[in-house]
Amino acid sequence: MDLKTAGYRLHNVxxxxxxxxxxxxxxxxxxxxIVGTSGDKQDFIIIAIAAFASVVTIIQFWFYHYWLExxxxxxxxxxxxxxxxxxxxxxxxxxxxxxNVLHRLLNVATLQIESASGVKPEAxxxxxxxxxxxxxxxxxxxxxxxxxxxxxDESALEEELDSDPSxxxxxxxxxxxxxxFISHKALVPIGIVGSILSQNDFYRAKFINFxxxxxxxxxxxxxxxxxxxxxxxxxxxxxLVTIWLSSIALAFLKLYQFKLSHVxxxxxxxxxxxxxxxxxxxxxxxxxxxxxxxxxxxYFKRVSIKMETAGGVTEQSGILMNWIAPLISRSKxxxxxxQIQPEVDWNDINWQPxxxxxxxxxxxxxxxxxxxATTPLIYFYHQWGLLLLLLTPLVYIYAKAYVNKxxxxxxxxxxxxxxxxxxxxxxxxxxxxxxxxSYMQTPFDRRNGMARFTVDTAGSNPVVQDxxxxxxDTAKVKALMGELSERVSRAKFVW
Amino acid sequence: xQTFESKALEQDYLKIVRFSWLLTTLLMASGPTILFSAIxxxxxxFSVITYxxxxxxxxxxxxxxxxxxxxxxxxxxxxxxxxxxxxVFWQQQNMVPRNRVQHVDITTGPLERRYDxxxxxxxxxxxxxxTITLPGLMHQHAADLRQELINTNSSEDTV
Numbered sequence: 001m002d003l004k005t006a007g008y009r010l011h012n013v014x015x016x017x018x019x020x021x022x023x024x025x026x027x028x029x030x031x032x033x034i035v036g037t038s039g040d041k042q043d044f045i046i047i048a049i050a051a052f053a054s055v056v057t058i059i060q061f062w063f064y065h066y067w068l069e070x071x072x073x074x075x076x077x078x079x080x081x082x083x084x085x086x087x088x089x090x091x092x093x094x095x096x097x098x099x100n101v102l103h104r105l106l107n108v109a110t111l112q113i114e115s116a117s118g119v120k121p122e123a124x125x126x127x128x129x130x131x132x133x134x135x136x137x138x139x140x141x142x143x144x145x146x147x148x149x150x151x152x153d154e155s156a157l158e159e160e161l162d163s164d165p166s167x168x169x170x171x172x173x174x175x176x177x178x179x180x181f182i183s184h185k186a187l188v189p190i191g192i193v194g195s196i197l198s199q200n201d202f203y204r205a206k207f208i209n210f211x212x213x214x215x216x217x218x219x220x221x222x223x224x225x226x227x228x229x230x231x232x233x234x235x236x237x238x239x240l241v242t243i244w245l246s247s248i249a250l251a252f253l254k255l256y257q258f259k260l261s262h263v264x265x266x267x268x269x270x271x272x273x274x275x276x277x278x279x280x281x282x283x284x285x286x287x288x289x290x291x292x293x294x295x296x297x298x299y300f301k302r303v304s305i306k307m308e309t310a311g312g313v314t315e316q317s318g319i320l321m322n323w324i325a326p327l328i329s330r331s332k333x334x335x336x337x338x339q340i341q342p343e344v345d346w347n348d349i350n351w352q353p354x355x356x357x358x359x360x361x362x363x364x365x366x367x368x369x370x371x372x373a374t375t376p377l378i379y380f381y382h383q384w385g386l387l388l389l390l391l392t393p394l395v396y397i398y399a400k401a402y403v404n405k406x407x408x409x410x411x412x413x414x415x416x417x418x419x420x421x422x423x424x425x426x427x428x429x430x431x432x433x434x435x436x437x438s439y440m441q442t443p444f445d446r447r448n449g450m451a452r453f454t455v456d457t458a459g460s461n462p463v464v465q466d467x468x469x470x471x472x473d474t475a476k477v478k479a480l481m482g483e484l485s486e487r488v489s490r491a492k493f494v495w
Numbered sequence: 496x497q498t499f500e501s502k503a504l505e506q507d508y509l510k511i512v513r514f515s516w517l518l519t520t521l522l523m524a525s526g527p528t529i530l531f532s533a534i535x536x537x538x539x540x541f542s543v544i545t546y547x548x549x550x551x552x553x554x555x556x557x558x559x560x561x562x563x564x565x566x567x568x569x570x571x572x573x574x575x576x577x578x579x580x581x582x583v584f585w586q587q588q589n590m591v592p593r594n595r596v597q598h599v600d601i602t603t604g605p606l607e608r609r610y611d612x613x614x615x616x617x618x619x620x621x622x623x624x625x626t627i628t629l630p631g632l633m634h635q636h637a638a639d640l641r642q643e644l645i646n647t648n649s650s651e652d653t654v
Binding site: 116310434435436437438439440441442443446454456457458459460461462465481485486488489492493 | 574575576578582584585586587588589590591592593594595619620621622623624625627
């Protein structure tokens with residue numbers, strides 16, 4: 001292969017970042033695993049090996065080269081197994097930039113480039129100087145839009161960048177605080193720490209000693225009922241406050257000064273306190289838009305808006321950016337979405353209900369699980385186990401609410417589906433982004449003359465199907481499928 | 496543009512499927528045999544009888560199931576795209592619009608080659624149902640279908 005332009009190498013401080021990344025990926029999980037179980041000394045040998053392996057990863061620095069050709073980006077990497085990757089600019093979906101404190105200190109950044117190729121980013125350039133980042137971004141932006149004939153001069157490049165960025169949405173500190181409070185993001189990490197503490201004798205003893213310095217000896221064995229109640233209430237409150245505060249702190253780390261703006265035909269997002277992420281997503285590459293709200297969202301009269309792009313990168317495999325608006329008032333939400341996709345007529349959405357008799361099926365399904373849970377309770381507590389059945393009216397209310405809140409809408413441009421009683425999700429896919437359509441009928445469906453249908457999009461979550469319209473009459477589903485496949489086959493798919 | 500109404504798979508494919516079940520059941524039948532032999536401490540010849548009985552029973556059930564499975568497996572091609580219907584208890588129908596086909600593979604196993612059969616694998620850019628397979632076609636027919644799907648895919652991939 002002939003490369004016309006000169007190759008670039010990574011920045012000189014790159015080995016440091018490669019090393020840190022390797023440590024993060026290999027040593028830390030091991031460390032947590034070991035602390036969580038035994039904490040024996042010999043386990044540290046494994047960690048030493050992993051640390052050594054991390055040092056070795058630095059070598060890739062000398063073997064990483066990239067070129068910016070006229071029409072594509074070329075990345076060459078690997079020591080024993082070499083790979084040469086060519087990504088045409090016009091196929092690049094997202095460009096994300098990550099800068100943490102260390103990056104900023106050294107004036108460098110990590111650049112991640114995604115195409116529509118499954119779950120891994122096409123290239124992660126770790127790390128290059130800030131100037132180089134903006135140079136690459138400019139090249140991708142300019143050459144990705146129109147098929148270039150010959151190289152255009154720099155002045156044309158500058159001109160295009162001058163178009164005014166219009167801010168679509170930004171978060172102030174109060175929004176971030178509210179988001180942190182609503183999201184309860186710290187619940188899982190705190191749970192993990194809690195379970196590690198309860199598993200590991202050594203650390204548990206240490207933790208209890210530490211706590212006793214503050215509250216003194218509690219003499220649990222002499223507690224009366226009242227004391228139990230007071231202390232457990234106090235403890236729960238303490239835990240709640242801890243979770244709230246740390247969730248808010250996490251939200252600030254991630255979303256501080258979140259700003260979404262419209263530049264040319266791209267969405268530009270910036271966020272983060274210590275680690276700053278800048279993401280660039282072409283608007284036309286949004287595959288799916290999701291509007292979510294939980295009970296707490298409803299209390300604050302807010303919703304969260306997410307999107308899916310064809311990159312399909314997950315939090316584990318790269319820098320993930322899927323926010324349109326982490327927290328936005330209900331009234332502004334529709335406005336924002338219609339600003340992003342002006343070609344869709346958002347007033348023309350005609351919500352269709354599920355079959356009214358579907359509540360019986362939801363009721364039966366939930367009751368089945370309830371009875372399943374009751375069986376061991378009856379075995380252990382005899383007639384007291386039956387108390388669980390007092391929940392039956394609640395199940396009835398839930399089933400009715402489920403059918404009321406769910407609905408679907410199909411028009412010329414989109415298909416939308418909404419569902420969920422407590423945690424409500426509304427997903428919208430443009431017809432042109434639908435990849436294939438399926439129809440499913442379980443034996444239970446058949447008995448009730450019902451079926452479900454789903455549509456598949458690029459870059460969607462393989463586990464959760466967002467458009468999954470269930471509890472509809474078989475005839476209706478068949479008609480819908482025919483209509484939809486007709487429309488999809490007429491609509492041209494553009495990534 | 497070529498279209499056809501719902502078609503069944505080749506009869507030979509049913510033979511292949513049954514043959515592979517015949518082999519798989521050899522393994523499956525050992526499960527109940529070991530279980531019964533251990534529980535009732537059976538003599539060796541009773542174990543053999545249990546094995547044969549469970550083999551026949553299992554295979555009989557599977558044989559009956561494959562009749563219906565084969566009957567339910569149907570595919571059709573219309574202007575919009577390729578439609579595949581399958582499943583006995585859990586029925587599903589997948590529809591791939593012609594203009595969403597990314598690429599099409601044909602794979603053949605050793606048994607399938609013997610009967611000149613092929614399996615069509617249609618890839619789309621989706622995630623959960625990104626690959627849709629259609630087994631049990633005559634190799635030539637699969638190649639024709641592939642050609643048809645590729646030819647009528649009018650969308651040049653303009654980004």
